[in-house]
Amino acid sequence: MxxxxxxxxxxxxxxxxxxxxxxxxxxxxxxxxTGSDEPNITYMQQPMAQQAAPAPAAAPAAPAASNESAAPAASASSDDKYITVKSPIIGTFYRKPSPEKDTFVEVGDSVKVGDTLCIIEAMKLFNEIESEVSGTIVKVLIDDMSPVEFDQPLFLVDPS
Structure with a gap:
């Protein structure tokens, strides 16, 4: 050859x-x-509007900034015991099946495997996002009708 x-x-x-x-x-x-063994998946999304970054703070404000950074670290460690439900697709997040209906879940609601948590619209298709864990909804991390990205956290669930 x-x-x-x-x-x-x-x-x-x-x-x-x-x-x-x-x-x-x-x-x-x-x-x-050719390529890798994993399938090559390409996701496209319109860029989010960027907010202007605040001007750098003066030197006396630096200690306050360090105190603020300690607070999120403490809340992050308390969130470690929760399971994060993430978006499996890119799209628009909806908490309700339609505008006149009630939300699928609220903070404090108990959910079991297979319960619908929300809907994500992608390319005019409405995809029901079901819970993969049983537990209690602790926090909703996304506002209704907001764009979401692949693997973006949506809910925190307490499995206990």
Whole structure:
């Protein structure tokens, strides 16, 4: 097999979409792999509007900033005992099945596996997001009708 034939074979495999091709002939073995073993998924989303960053604080304000950074760390450690329900897709987050209906879940509600927590609209399709854990809703992390990204935290659930 000549170099030109191998190059043509590589181009053909790349165009075909196959992830791996093995070719064994009398005196030669060729393995062509394209991409990775994991599927290549591309997500597209419009960029969020950026807020202007506040001007840097003067030196006396620095101790106050360090106290503020300690408070979120303390709340983060208290959130460690909760399970975070994350968005499986990009879209728009809705807490209600329709504008005139009640929300699916509120803070303090008990949920079990399979209960609908919210809806995420993606490309005009409304996807019900079901709970994968049983427990109590501790916090709703997203406002109704807000855009969400893949793997963005939506709810905190206390499994106990």
């Amino acid at each position: 000549e170099l030109k034939e191998i190059q043509n074979l590589i181009k053909f495999v790349a165009k075909s979409g196959a992830s791996e091709v093995k070719l064994e002939m009398d005196d030669i073995k060729i393995t062509i792999k």
